[in-house]
Amino acid sequence: MSLQAKSVVNALLMEAGEQKVQMVYNARIREVEFGKKYKIVCDGKSYYGTHLVIATGGRSYSDSGSSGDGYELARSFGHHLVDTYPSIVQLRTNWPYNKSLKGLKVNAAGILRLSEQDGGKVLREESGEVLFTDYGLSGPVVSNSAPWWNPICLRGGI
Numbered sequence: 001m002s003l004q005a006k007s008v009v010n011a012l013l014m015e016a017g018e019q020k021v022q023m024v025y026n027a028r029i030r031e032v033e034f035g036k037k038y039k040i041v042c043d044g045k046s047y048y049g050t051h052l053v054i055a056t057g058g059r060s061y062s063d064s065g066s067s068g069d070g071y072e073l074a075r076s077f078g079h080h081l082v083d084t085y086p087s088i089v090q091l092r093t094n095w096p097y098n099k100s101l102k103g104l105k106v107n108a109a110g111i112l113r114l115s116e117q118d119g120g121k122v123l124r125e126e127s128g129e130v131l132f133t134d135y136g137l138s139g140p141v142v143s144n145s146a147p148w149w150n151p152i153c154l155r156g157g158i
């Protein structure tokens with residue numbers, strides 16, 4: 001085992017070569033239609049196949065070419081999608097003491113709990129490093145628990 005990600009790519013390319021798979025590069029998939037076969041519509045050209053794997057990435061970093069097209073393509077032929085949220089992100093706060101604590105790093109236990117009027121349930125407990133920044137909080141405790149607090153923030157709950 002090489003422990004190199006490239007080895008996986010090489011193995012796939014080798015098998016694809018043996019199976020005489022046609023590779024198409026630098027083509028943006030615009031549309032997918034599903035009839036007897038999948039019809040994949042690129043810029044000015046169509047391709048057909050019996051199976052389709054969507055591997056277009058997420059939408060967190062559109063400069064890499066992954067702008068979330070895959071979600072719309074999957075939705076266009078009937079897949080149900082769950083809501084997506086940014087994860088592994090920092091927390092912006094409007095606390096007045098952000099600037100004075102900026103740069104401070106502490107080991108802490110973070111508990112994410114709903115407010116009393118929302119039932120007070122503990123959603124997540126995380127311990128490790130918390131970093132105070134001039135805009136709020138960062139560090140593993142904050143970013144690791146982001147998938148729990150971020151959906152609530154985006155719904156206006158925190």
Ligand SMILES: Cc1cc2nc3c(=O)[nH]c(=O)nc-3n(C[C@H](O)[C@H](O)[C@H](O)COP(=O)(O)OP(=O)(O)OC[C@H]3O[C@@H](n4cnc5c(N)ncnc54)[C@H](O)[C@@H]3O)c2cc1C
Nearest residue numbers: 027028029030055056057058060061064065066067069070
């Ligand atoms: C800033 C940043 C840092 C990261 N750091 C790490 C790290 O240190 N370690 C780690 O393990 N992970 C890291 N990740 C996560 C990692 O990059 C992703 O989990 C991984 O790249 C996802 O692979 P993927 O093949 O699913 O999608 P991607 O790598 O996004 O590949 C999808 C491909 O599909 C193509 N595509 C999209 N739409 C279409 C279309 N309509 N037609 C044709 N092609 C299309 C895109 O151009 C792209 O080439 C990081 C991510 C970000 C944004």
